[in-house]
Amino acid sequence: MRKASFNELLSTQVGNEFSASQQYIAVATWFANQDLPQLAKYFYRQSVEERNHAMMMVQYMLDRDLPVNIPGIPAVRNDFTSVTEPLALALKQEKEVTKNIEDMFRAARAEDDALGEQFMLWFLKEQVEEVASMTTLLNIAQRADNLFDIENFIARETVGDSGHDSSAPEAAGGTL
Template structure:
């Protein structure tokens, strides 16, 4: 039977966050190649935000005296046939991360790990923002008459908090 302890799930999530960072980087590069600079910039920021999330988890594990191993990541998807595909992929990815975070919170609670439970609270709040902002972006991309409308929306409105929450946990090596 696989180990599903909170610390094991958290260590696994470090890899999931790094994989998400890599996927967002691939999406950003694809948008850059399509001459869509606002979409590219949005996903470059998302890539850094996911990287920072992984290093928040690393810092927490270091602070708790856990052994930390940085895993490799599987190859990411680099090619898309429409602007909707990478945004839909990003939304699906955020929904999966939300389920993973909820499972880690539940495991910490089941193990009576108050510190682990408290640590996961920030990530639960963050996932509400992540799913909502990606849902909004997908809606805008699907409704847009042309891609300039999407670019203008991002220039005018922005989407997400860009990882600037002053209450976020400390990041190993410092947040980028």
């Protein structure tokens, strides 16, 4: 069985990032519907961040004169029964993205694509922050005595970098 090339994996990841963005909108609206505005705000921001990641990949592909196809995305999950469910889903999703980014890095290295390898370094660093943030949120939710403890934690603490990183690659059309 032939392994997917770096460019093929990158094209697939554009769709994965857009899918993550949509999933985070669904999570954010679920939290908003539960009257948890801090969690909702956090995931609305995460949605934009994932969209920006997709557009960074699109810009890279445009810059390297690679074919760009924007895929459709599968349906997202909208219904949850507890506050920890969407957080666990987000953590699982970020761990999957980390594996995908690692696979892309390895593919670029195997193809002796120094530019592709260098491009993926920023995303590897970003995934450390993403997994750590989601792990923290899930841990806090599991330990909280009530939902307001989670809301207060998010309002008080900085969880993640809110998508602001001056070393981030350029996004097609600019970041939001």
